[in-house]
Amino acid sequence: MKDSGRTILLADMNAFYASVEQAFNPSLRNQPVIICGDPQQRRGIVLAASYEAKNLGVKTGMTVSKAKELCPEARCLPPRMNTYVQVSIRIIEILKQFSPLVEPFSIDEAFVELTGCESLLGSEKRAAQRIQRQIHMETGIHSSIGVGPNKLLAKMAAGMKKPQGITILSHEDVPEKLWPLPVGKLFGIGNRMEHHLYRMGIRTIGDLARTDPRLLRHRFGVIGQVLYESAHGTDSSPVDPYSLDGNKSIGHQFTLPRDYTEIKDIRLVLRELTEEVASRARKAGYIGRTVSLTIKGADFHSIHRSLTIPHASNLGHPLFQATMELLHRHWTGQAIRLIGVTLSNLQPDQGVQLNLFKDLNREHRLADTMDKIREKFGPESICLAESLLESSLYSDRAGKIGGHHR
Structure with missing residues (x-):
């Protein structure tokens, strides 16, 4: 553009x-x-x-x-x-036929930098039509495509005509096409931020664009400046083909088969969750210092709390201790229908830090041995003894992707 x-x-x-x-x-x-x-x-x-x-x-x-x-x-x-992941990978390969700069955004979305390809692909609309047609021809999947001078406007444009639409947005279109929309429709604004903005009297994207940026910076810090610029259609972030290469966090959550109210049942699920997160961190080659616990009650009220542990780890036990501390601090006894654990503040795993009071080498050897057994014989080949209890979800979760069958 x-x-x-x-x-x-x-x-x-x-x-x-x-x-x-x-x-x-x-x-x-x-x-x-x-x-x-x-x-x-x-x-x-x-x-x-x-x-x-x-x-x-x-x-x-x-x-x-x-x-x-x-x-x-x-x-x-x-x-x-597994099928959806494979189709998603194929779509990324198709997009790379049009540009080397393709950034997967989710399993069903991807950004493509077409700058400099105009002489090969033609106009923005023609390029979008060619990409849309190629995806459908090779996979049978229909797509909606947004085109803009930056990722923000491309994302906003893609949601304007569904299904199978093509929308092109320029900076000049922002006041007419974006400002009348509810502020929660702006890319990057979630429910919590929308609530904060509503309390400030900001109802539409236009309201946000007309708000004094100094007030937004005072209220939200650097995020306030980003909000102001986004409302004006400004975004300088690059299309990064390697955006998914480095993990920012590793986590897992799932819906429980029934409402859990007993601490012994919740404790078991957290033990299994932290072991799974720790195993994934080891496989990715990371250790982390910040442990987060997410709980959603039967009334759909959510709690999300975090704790930074003294030493970065990818072992299940210290992560489990942190989640139990968070649970005891913040759980008020309500029935739980969803629970999740996340490890963040990640850094490369460069070996075991010695501890005078604990044999961490032994714990790491044990964890590595269990990882190797599961890799060779399957995820259900070895588990905690308490995972044989009725409240365990281990056998139901093993071998799934994102909590669902492959």
Whole structure:
């Protein structure tokens, strides 16, 4: 785009999980399809829905029972995460045919830097049409595409025409097309920030753009300046093909099969969670100092708290101790339906720091041995003895991707 000298495209796959199923199974095409968890295991939540189902009111996050009321003829299918990951990888490969600078943003979205490719690809619209057509021809997946002078405007544009739309936004379009939108629609603003802005009387993106940036900086620090610039359509972040190469955090969370209220049951789940997070950190070659605990109650009220431990670690026991401390500090006894643990403040694992009072070498050798056994014989080949108890989720989780079957 001429106003910044850059041309950025965001390709957003429409109803991705459901679209993959329709592409792989012709009998599902033009039919309402719902990808969902197992209702019997309390994971009966809509993960994705085809546009045929969405047009009847089905939404992501809705319970399967509610979705079936709205769309009784829908085909409900379990997620196949490994298949979706493989299709996502193929789409990234397709995008790299058009530019070497492709940044995966999520499993169904990616930014493409087209700056300098105009002579090869033609106009922004023509380039978007070629990419959209190539993705569909090779995978059967439809996409919506946004084009802008930066990642922010490309992302905003991609959401304006769904499904199968192409939208081009320039800086000159911002006052007319973005400012009337609710402030929560601005890329980068989550529910919590939207709530803070509402309390300041900021309802629309235009309200945010007209707010004194000094007030925003005073209230939110450097984030306030970013908010102000975003409201004006300004974003200088590069398209980074290596953005996913370095982990910023490693975590895991899942919905429980029933409401957990007993401390002994919650303790077991946290023990298993921290062991899983620690194992993933070891596999990635990281240790971390900050442990975060996420709890969502049966009333959907969430608690998220963090604790920095004295020494960075990727062993289950110190992470478990930190999560239990957080639980005792902040849990008020309400029934828990979702629980998660995250390790952040990561740094490369460069060996064991000696400790006069604990044999960390022994703990590391034990952890490494368990990792090797699971790698060779499968995730269920060895586990904690208490994972054989009824409240354990270990055997149900083993071998899944993102909590879902491969």
